[in-house]
Amino acid sequence: RSKCLEPSEENDNVSSLKEQNISLHCLSQQKCIVVFALVCCFAVLVALIFSAVDIWGQDEDGITENNCNTNCRIVLVENIPEDLYYSDNGTLYLPLNLGLLSLLDSAEKTVEIVSSHWNLNATDMKQIHPSAWQGQEVFKRLLNLHLHQKTLKIASDLNHKDSSELKQLAKHGAEVHYLNMTALTKGQMHASFWVVDKKHIYIGSANMDWHSMAQMKELGVIIYNCSCLALDLHRMFTLFWQLEYKEFIPTIWSKRIFAISNIEKPHNLTLNDTNYDVFLSSSPNIFCPKGRTKDIDAIYKVISDAQRFIYVSVMDYLPLINRSNYHTENQVPLQREVLVLRRIKIRLLISCWKQTHPLTFNFVWSLMTLCTDLPNCSLEVKFFTPKDQYNNTFQTVNRNKFVVTDRAVYIGNFDWVGNDFTYNAGAGLTIIQKGAKPDKTNSTVIEQMKAIFEWDWYSRHAKSLQANKIPECIKQKLSKPASFKISPESMEGKDIF
Ligand SMILES: *[C@@H]1O[C@H](CO)[C@@H](O)[C@H](O)[C@H]1NC(C)=O
Ligand SMILES: *[C@@H]1O[C@H](CO)[C@@H](O)[C@H](O)[C@H]1NC(C)=O
Ligand SMILES: *[C@@H]1O[C@H](CO)[C@@H](O)[C@H](O)[C@H]1NC(C)=O
Ligand SMILES: *[C@@H]1O[C@H](CO)[C@@H](O)[C@H](O)[C@H]1NC(C)=O
Ligand SMILES: *[C@@H]1O[C@H](CO)[C@@H](O)[C@H](O)[C@H]1NC(C)=O
Ligand SMILES: *[C@@H]1O[C@H](CO)[C@@H](O)[C@H](O)[C@H]1NC(C)=O
Ligand SMILES: *[C@@H]1O[C@H](CO)[C@@H](O)[C@H](O)[C@H]1NC(C)=O
Ligand SMILES: *[C@@H]1O[C@H](CO)[C@@H](O)[C@H](O)[C@H]1NC(C)=O
Ligand SMILES: *[C@@H]1O[C@H](CO)[C@@H](O)[C@H](O)[C@H]1NC(C)=O
Ligand SMILES: *[C@@H]1O[C@H](CO)[C@@H](O)[C@H](O)[C@H]1NC(C)=O
Numbered sequence: 001r002s003k004c005l006e007p008s009e010e011n012d013n014v015s016s017l018k019e020q021n022i023s024l025h026c027l028s029q030q031k032c033i034v035v036f037a038l039v040c041c042f043a044v045l046v047a048l049i050f051s052a053v054d055i056w057g058q059d060e061d062g063i064t065e066n067n068c069n070t071n072c073r074i075v076l077v078e079n080i081p082e083d084l085y086y087s088d089n090g091t092l093y094l095p096l097n098l099g100l101l102s103l104l105d106s107a108e109k110t111v112e113i114v115s116s117h118w119n120l121n122a123t124d125m126k127q128i129h130p131s132a133w134q135g136q137e138v139f140k141r142l143l144n145l146h147l148h149q150k151t152l153k154i155a156s157d158l159n160h161k162d163s164s165e166l167k168q169l170a171k172h173g174a175e176v177h178y179l180n181m182t183a184l185t186k187g188q189m190h191a192s193f194w195v196v197d198k199k200h201i202y203i204g205s206a207n208m209d210w211h212s213m214a215q216m217k218e219l220g221v222i223i224y225n226c227s228c229l230a231l232d233l234h235r236m237f238t239l240f241w242q243l244e245y246k247e248f249i250p251t252i253w254s255k256r257i258f259a260i261s262n263i264e265k266p267h268n269l270t271l272n273d274t275n276y277d278v279f280l281s282s283s284p285n286i287f288c289p290k291g292r293t294k295d296i297d298a299i300y301k302v303i304s305d306a307q308r309f310i311y312v313s314v315m316d317y318l319p320l321i322n323r324s325n326y327h328t329e330n331q332v333p334l335q336r337e338v339l340v341l342r343r344i345k346i347r348l349l350i351s352c353w354k355q356t357h358p359l360t361f362n363f364v365w366s367l368m369t370l371c372t373d374l375p376n377c378s379l380e381v382k383f384f385t386p387k388d389q390y391n392n393t394f395q396t397v398n399r400n401k402f403v404v405t406d407r408a409v410y411i412g413n414f415d416w417v418g419n420d421f422t423y424n425a426g427a428g429l430t431i432i433q434k435g436a437k438p439d440k441t442n443s444t445v446i447e448q449m450k451a452i453f454e455w456d457w458y459s460r461h462a463k464s465l466q467a468n469k470i471p472e473c474i475k476q477k478l479s480k481p482a483s484f485k486i487s488p489e490s491m492e493g494k495d496i497f
Contacts, residue, residue, distance in 0.1 A: 060234070061109075063198050063227050065260055072226035074271040074445050075099060078452070079206065079218040081396045082131060084386055084461070091451065096206055097134040097213040099222045100194070104141050106224065107150055107196045111142075112237045114427075116157035116189040117207040118165040135210025139165070146173030155240035157181050157189040177244035179425075184249060185284050187423025190413045195234045200224045203233070203429050204411065205315075205399045217386075217398040219313075219452065221411060221429065221445075228267050232260040232280050236427055239287065249286045259291035263301055266432070274444050277432040283414065283421045295428045296421050299403060299410055302430060306405035309345040311453040313400040316415040317350045317364070318357050343376045349456055351398045352383040352463075352471055364465060382462040383471055398456065404449040408432040411449075 077099035080092070094102075104111065120139035122132035145152045152174040156166060161178050170176050181189050194202040204220015206212035223229060239257045243249070259280070261267045266277035281298035282288050303310055350360065364381050371377040386396040402411040412428030414420055433446055443451070456462060463471070 060231060060256070061198055063231050065228070065231070068228035068231055069199070069225055070228050070268060071270045072229070072272075073224040075222045075224070076445065076448055076452070077202070077204065077220045077222055079213055079216060081215050081217060081386070084217065084396060091448075093448070093452075094222075095134075096204075096218055096220065097138055099220075100138050100202065101141060103194060103196050103200055103202055103222060104138075104145070106200055107145070109197050110151045110153065110195075111145060111197075112153045112155075112195040112234065112241075113208070114155045114189070114191045114193055114237060114240050115208040116160050116191075117209055118156070118160065118163045118169075119207075119209040119211070120213075121165060121168075122210045123164060129210075129214070131214035132210045134213040138208075138213065142169060142174070143172045151175070153177075153237075153241065155179065155191075155237065155244075158245075159188070177241050179240060179243050180245060180247060181425065183247040184243065185286065185423050185425065187284065187425065190420070190424045190426040191240065192413050193233060193237075193427055195230055195237050198230045198234045199227050201226065201230050201233050203413075203427060205401045205413070212399070215396055217396065217400060219400045219402060219411070223271070226269065228260070229269065229278060229280070232267070233427070235260065236280065236282055236292075239289065240425070253289035257289050259289070259293070262291050263293040263297060263430075265291075266430075271431070271445060272442070275434045276445075277434060279430050281412070281428040281430065283426050283428075284423055287425055294421070295412055295414060295426065298412075298428055298430045302403050302405055302408045302410045302432075305407055305432070306344055308406040309347070310403065310405050311347045311349070311450065311457075312403050312416075313349045313398070313453055313456065314415045315351045315353075315397060315399045315401065316356065316360070316417045317348065318360050318417045319363055344378070346379045347453075347457060348379070348381045349398075349453065349462060350381065350383055352385045353395055353397045361465065361471065368465070381465050382457060383465065384456060384462050385471070386461050398461075400456075402449060402453075404446060404453055407446070409446055409449045 076093040077096045078093045079096040120135040120142075122128055122135060125132065142152060152169065154166065154169065154174055154176045156163070156176060156178055158178040158180045159182075160166065166174075166176050179189060181187055192204065192207060194200075200223065202220055202222045204218060206216070206218040206220060212218050235257045239253075242254075242257070261279040263279055263281075266279040269276055269278045271278075279293060279298070281293040281295045283295040285294060288294055348364070350356075350364070368379055368381060371379040384398040386398070401413065401415060402409060408431060410428055410430045413426035414424070414428070431445060433444065465471070
């Protein structure tokens with residue numbers, strides 16, 4: 001304050017006026033300081049809020065929405081268990097483990113993986129199974145990434161914190177972040193995808209488990225040289241990454257995890273020289289920051305755009321809605337479609353295995369009854385049941401999770417069970433054909449997915465549901481005392497779904 005008054009050299013007449021002016025000036029200066037301090041405080045506060053999700057995010061390696069690559073290669077990857085019989089005319093796509101190894105080959109800097117369940121090295125088996133080497137090979141390569149100065153980042157579920165495999169990987173330089181899914185959504189992590197160098201991606205049904213590379217039937221896609229899509233999926237990875245140990249989901253998200261593509265603004269990608277609209281989706285809703293499409297909306301979009309057929313292949317189908325936490329917007333699709341989309345051929349392929357809920361059959365049966373009553377309704381359901389192998393130690397299961405129509409495919413991490421989409425974390429990829437099918441001799445990715453569905457559908461492992469006949473695969477279960485009964489009341493389950 002005294003400093004403020006110092007420059008008064010003028011005579012007294014003016015000085016009082018000047019002094020007033022100066023003190024006023026001083027006052028406003030003080031005000032300025034206060035305002036400045038407040039602004040600072042506010043900025044720090046905002047920074048603190050944002051740091052809950054890290055406003056600066058991860059380095060995106062200079063890849064932006066404007067310079068990213070849209071000319072991509074897509075490869076379907078499958079695991080078909082050795083002894084699952086397929087007619088000779090079936091095409092074999094790239095085996096899953098080879099696909100993942102090729103992704104690791106192309107990695108230059110960073111491999112990011114979201115997967116909760118880890119058991120690639122078959123450490124659960126007393127005796128190493130002859131087919132376990134496929135998963136073990138992937139594990140070995142992941143362990144050795146650090147030797148080649150490549151970073152491995154893994155997001156997993158806190159429930160699997162004791163996984164010896166994740167500990168081994170961490171010991172070999174992998175960074176592992178655990179999400180407390182119980183605290184975040186009361187659910188589990190079902191997500192399973194890879195992002196390599198923000199250029200290549202994998203997404204599909206497989207767990208990071210040797211069973212998935214050997215004994216289970218799995219399907220996924222690998223997309224190479226596709227930084228636009230990879231950057232988008234990397235942002236989804238970053239979301240998981242930043243939620244480590246958090247007990248709540250921040251209400252303000254960092255820009256670095258906003259979606260680049262969505263149902264309204266898909267990526268315009270060239271996959272193997274054919275143009276498609278492509279977008280990613282995610283679940284549950286609170287894992288969807290600005291612009292991210294929900295899986296359930298992606299599935300509805302694929303289904304409602306269909307003109308001729310809808311083929312659905314899922315491990316579990318159970319549209320059971322728990323009334324006490326009923327969310328209409330997250331309902332398992334299909335029933336509405338049966339009612340609305342007539343003259344479209346709908347085929348539903350469900351796995352029948354140890355953990356198939358007996359009520360599945362009631363739901364499916366009432367869905368079919370509903371259809372029979374409608375003109376032009378075409379719904380067929382089959383159950384996929386490979387023979388039990390290795391005497392119940394484990395079972396071969398078709399774990400595919402996709403929908404294919406005449407125009408689009410959705411491939412994701414979810415089965416269609418009750419409110420799975422409401423609580424469990426997962427991701428999906430939707431590929432929509434633009435305009436007419438291009439005149440090419442090579443089949444498109446959509447045609448290939450259709451072919452994959454049809455091979456399963458016509459294989460001897462797929463059995464139609466027959467009236468009043470309990471399928472073989474759950475007979476055992478029904479004979480146990482604590483199991484469900486299929487009563488006439490529950491057969492009428494219409495009002496449940
Ligand atoms: C494969 O062969 C089976 C019979 O062996 C036949 O029904 C089916 O149409 C064939 N599929 C293709 C795609 O050729
Ligand atoms: C993976 O399994 C093999 C064979 O059982 C074993 O020799 C190896 O030590 C395991 N690797 C790790 C890192 O545990
Ligand atoms: C995870 O969240 C639950 C519920 O909020 C809490 O009880 C538990 O302690 C958390 N676990 C850890 C390891 O923080
Ligand atoms: C990806 O692009 C690089 C460089 O353009 C090329 O060498 C590589 O073969 C491409 N990979 C695939 C799978 O097309
Ligand atoms: C999509 O990309 C292709 C090839 O890059 C281009 O020819 C086409 O005009 C694009 N379509 C839209 C709607 O941007
Ligand atoms: C067509 O298929 C052949 C044989 O599988 C393959 O070599 C070629 O790259 C494919 N062409 C396109 C445009 O995908
Ligand atoms: C339904 O949800 C409520 C609340 O989340 C839960 O307490 C109850 O056990 C659930 N019932 C079933 C049958 O899942
Ligand atoms: C059923 O299909 C036939 C022939 O495609 C059509 O003429 C008829 O209007 C359809 N009925 C309904 C109720 O959609
Ligand atoms: C398991 O099944 C195989 C053939 O199906 C049989 O040879 C073997 O003895 C069985 N093992 C056990 C422990 O039941
Ligand atoms: C795309 O091209 C690659 C190699 O050119 C081929 O291996 C792959 O099968 C093709 N994918 C589809 C869906 O045709």
